[in-house]
Amino acid sequence: HFARDGYRSTTNRRLADDVGITPAALYHYFESKSELYAAVYCDAVESLYSEFDRVAAGRGSLLGKYRAVLRRASELQVEDQTLTGFIVAVALEKQRQPDLIAMIGAQRGRHAKFFGDLVDDAAAAGELQPDVDRQALADVMGALVTGLARMTASAGDQHRYTAAVA
Secondary structure: OHHHHHHHHOOHHHHHHHHOOOHHHHHHHOOOHHHHHHHHHHHHHHHHHHHHHHHHOOOOOHHHHHHHHHHHHHHHHHHOHHHHHHHHHHHHHHHHOOHHHHHOHHHOOHHHHHHHHHHHHHHHOOOOOOOOOHHHHHHHHHHHHHHHHHHHHHHOOHHHHHHHHO
16 A cells, blocks of 8 residues: 555555454554554565575676666566555655654665675675775666666656666
């Protein structure tokens, strides 16, 4: 529901009904809708970047790892359009619901860390010239993945991402 309907339109009653429990039972697990939303987000981010870690492992070069990540991101977009749409939407929801910022703190740096680690590993392996700004390179790599996801989510056409990385 969060991915499809957004934070505001998703109610605890609808969430509880979908999983066959009462709204009161839902509050046994999560104190608030914000807490549930944050838990869903943290789980989605962890799943996504664990998958990126998996596909990048053993690919050798920075370019090989990055290609594998782009391809897997594209595949995930086709498999489940809501995943990237949800992750992208969180940036807007954090502005509307400031209490979410503290709740998702555990995952806030996962994106930057992932791309930073890719670049740092490449530098350590001698793949980069010494004057390359590693932070800028990591930022550009992350921005491309995020930008493609945003474009696909806003266009409603997951095949645009696939075509962009083919």
